[in-house]
Structure formats: C-alpha cells, structure tokens
Amino acid sequence: MPECQSGMLEALEGMNPPEGYIPASAPLDSAFPWKEFSPTLARSMNPVLKLLIEGGHLTMAQMAQVAGLSEAEVNQNLEQLKKDRVFLGWRPVLDLSREPAGAVRAVIEVKITPERGGGFNRLADRISRFDEVESCYLMSGAYDLLIFVAGPSLQRVAAFVSEKLSTIEGVLSTSTHFMLRSYKEGSFLIEAPAEASSRLKVSP
C-alpha cells in the first residue's frame, strides 16, 4: 500500500463515517437517506452563515430579505460570527493570470518535527505568520504541513523557501510545487464565464 494511503488510514482510524455516508458497495436502496419526506427542514444554523456558505453574492439588504431579518439583525449575526471566529474576513476570488503583475503561487509539502506538549502547533503557527503564506494545513499522510504561498516572482517564492522556511529549526524537509495554471478558484471555473440563462422566459 502506498505510504500516503496508509498514513490516511491511520489518521481516520477509530473515526465514525460522517452522517449520511453511503459506502460505494451499498445496495441501491440505502442510497435514499430520506425514507420519509422530512416535513420541516433544518433551520437551526445561523441564517447569515448559511447564506455566506452558499456564496450567493447577495448584498446585506438582499440577505436580510432572504433570511427574513432586518439589516441590523444581519449585521448582529455577522458580528456574532466574527466574535466566534467562524467568520474571519472577506477576500475576493481573483484570477491573477489575467493581470500582468500577477503573483506566482506554489504549494509546499513540509515535514517537521513534532514537539512535546504542543505537537505541530508551535511550528505551524510560526510558519503561518509569514506574509507569503496564504494558507497552512496539518495533513495526514506522507508529510505534515501543506502550505500555499504566493509572491511577486518565482525568485521571491524560492527565496522564501530556501532562506526562511527550510532554515527554521524543526523543519526537516520541503517539497515545492509551483502552480502552472488554475482551472477552478474558490468554486469559480476560470475558463467558463457564467452564461446567460437559456431558459425560456415563460413556460408552463
């Protein structure tokens, strides 16, 4: 079995499958989780969070109407989500390949030494604080951290890896992969602009 798979299995060991999970081998009948049509749908999630997750590009005023709240209540909900550190901030989804001064981006697989008491956290936090690092995840499998970095040029990203990242004590190895082209970014397809609806304007 390849190394990464065995790592994944170890990480998942003892975990229960998520609710509603249907193994591929299951008979067809079990693929219908709603035996009876649910009379009322789950409405317990913060309504503003739900709209944010759906990414419907709604203004505050529209969100208020859709959620059946006042604009002030939408703001209150947003503030609560910020306080709870669920909502961290807004970022635009950009395709910088269309921009001459666009960034170079890379993913880096990093192996680090865990520490007594803190595990991977202290080093992960230290690495995350570099401005070049856009995202940083602890991973199961063949390496420990997966980090997404961006910089103005290939040289600047390479310099970050060789001069900063790999010289940190506890960083055992790095493996850098430069991104060549993006096909999908933050749920947006890069090459497929939204087409005007082809629905008939009136239909029975």
Add this chain to the structure above:
Amino acid sequence: MDTKRFIARQVVDLPKSGIRDFFEIVAKMKDVISLGIGEPDFDTPWHIREAAIYALEKGRTHYTSNLGLIELRRAISSYVAAHYGPEYSPEDEIIITVGVSESIDLALRALVNPGDKVMYHQPCYVSYHPSVVLAHGVGVPVRTTAADGFALNAEDLERAWEPGCKVLMINLPCNPTGGTCDRARLERIARFAVEKDLIVLSDEIYSELVYEGGHTSIAVFPGMRERTLFLHGFSKAFAMTGFRVAYACGPAELVEAMMKIHQYSILCAPILSQEAALEALRRGADDVKDMREHYLRRRDLIVRRLNEAGLSCRAPGGAFYAFPSVASTGLDDRDFAYGLLDQERVAVVPGRAFGPDGHGFIRASFATGYDQIVEACDRIERYTQKLRG
C-alpha cells in the same frame, strides 16, 4: 389552396395555450425579470450531466427496450417503494416515457373511449384538458379554491361527478396553485374513486417539493394500487427538464396498454436521458434536499413580499409557484399581468391560462434566484401602490 381544411376538427377547435400568447410578448422585451418560468433555475447537477456524457463516450446511443432500461426500472421500483410505499415490478409494471406529459397522453389514449369522461381539478396544468380532448374524451373540471388552499375535496368531486366518468386526474402538489392534500382528504378521495370505479392518473411530479406535512401518494390507500397510474419524473426534483424523462407505474395490464401506443409513437425514451436518470436516482438524494431547502426559503420570501404588496397569497404546500389573488387591485389577472409587464418589466402568468377557475389569480414562480425575486417583488410593490393611487 386552403390547407387548413385538412386539419382534424378537434385540433382546430383546441384553443392555443394562454401561456403561448404571453410568451410571444415577453420574448420580444428586454430587461424582463421573469417569474413566469415553470422549471427549476438550477442547472442539472454536474454528476448527472457527466453520467450522460460518459454514456455518450461509451457509445450508449442505441434503442433501449420499449419499456426503458431495465436497470433504470429497477432503480425506480426501489425509489418508489422507499419513498411512496407501493411496490411495482420492474419487469412489467413500469414504463419510461418522454416526460410526464407523454405518460398522461399514453394513459388517456389507452383508457379513454370516445365520449368517456375524465375528471380533473382546476386550476391545473395547461395540458390536462387538451390531452383529454385529443384522446376524444370529455373533460369534467372540479373547482379548487384559494380559501381551501387549492386542496382537492371528495365532496367537490361528488358534486361534479356525472354518469360516464371513467378517469380522475390529480396533480398534487399542483402546478399552478401549489395545492396539496393531507392524508385524510386524500383517503376520502381514494374512497370516492373506489366507489365510482374510477381509474386515477396521479401526476406526482412535484412530490419531492413538499414543504409541510410530507407527501402521500393516493396509490397507498386500500383498493387504489390496482386502479392508479402513478406518474412521476425527474424534471422538477432533479432539475432535469430538458432531459425529458419520466415514468408511469401501475398494474401490468395498464402499463402494457400504454406500452402499445408508446412503442409505435416513441419507441423508447432517449437512452442518454435514461442513463442520466439512473445516476440521479443512485446519487442525487442530496441535490434534491439542497434544492428543496432553497425553494422553501424562496417560498417564504415571495409569499411575505406579495402579501406586503397587497396581493393576498397563501404559502403553497408544495411545488415552486405562488398563486396570489389580484382582486385587491381592482384588475383582472390578465390586465394585471400585462400592466405589470408593460410598466415594471416583470413577467407573471395570468391565472386564466390554467383554466377558468384561475381568473383573478396570477402564477409567480419562485424557481429563480434570490436577487431576482427581491427585485421582482420591489417592482410588484411599486406597481400595486400605483394601482391603488
């Protein structure tokens, strides 16, 4: 030469769909927000479309059995048993058709002798009465009312019944009213059908889109399985309107009779659509759940806004249409809809397109994006305020 004289009489006599006239006008206008669309705004989920592409790549481009792919019929059999209750044999009690419209046409042609009477509730889907006429039957409409949530009542059926009635067509939840029937009412309708020895065509195309109380099929009541054709499809729940794929389940003799017509007129439903439908049943449950949740939220939004605009509108129990009364504006449904289109560029369908009992109402579909619904409701509110002076 007068070629018109060759056209069969019942086709000449058939009125053009009211929706068609309205469509012609809307199609020529720009910047219209349309609440007049009777299909989901969601694209078919990608995994379903991808299954059709895969089938095409694999050269699955031949005829299927007249009844349809046996794998699909098996999946339908399981789906119907799990969700609705009745069990149908995939071998001879299920036929795949080109939309529920074809199922209705087949069923009526298979059942109706010239002059036989077919009961149906009104307001109803635009094709019901024409389908009866084209099968040389006689339509017997049964009124449903806003005061009653456009539910169908056994008492109204009793009143409308006349000797010679053979078939009862029901569509619950209903397009255009969103009307549904609770179990108790439906049971009384079932008893009526047994007592009057009627065959029931139950068009349950919107049954996954029920927002309160759950859905019951009339086929589950005592004595009903043998006299019900359960009609369902993929268009609404799985957002697959353009695939044109649906099915009818019922006693083998009736399915066989429908199949006789189907094999000579259609041969089989398109195989790519059948492959896509199979994928929908296997892995589409979450899609249905997600879309239904959106429709529910949109329903609450549009019903609230229409009432705020002064149009009396109850929350529909199912489907994705609000069917408010425009009586408070002093206009009839046609003038209201044309005025709204002309002055505010919002398209809704005049209720009369769905039968005489639709007079005074409009159908506003909420199968459209939140931002469009909000903007359309702003415009409707402006329009009704102007009307009231």
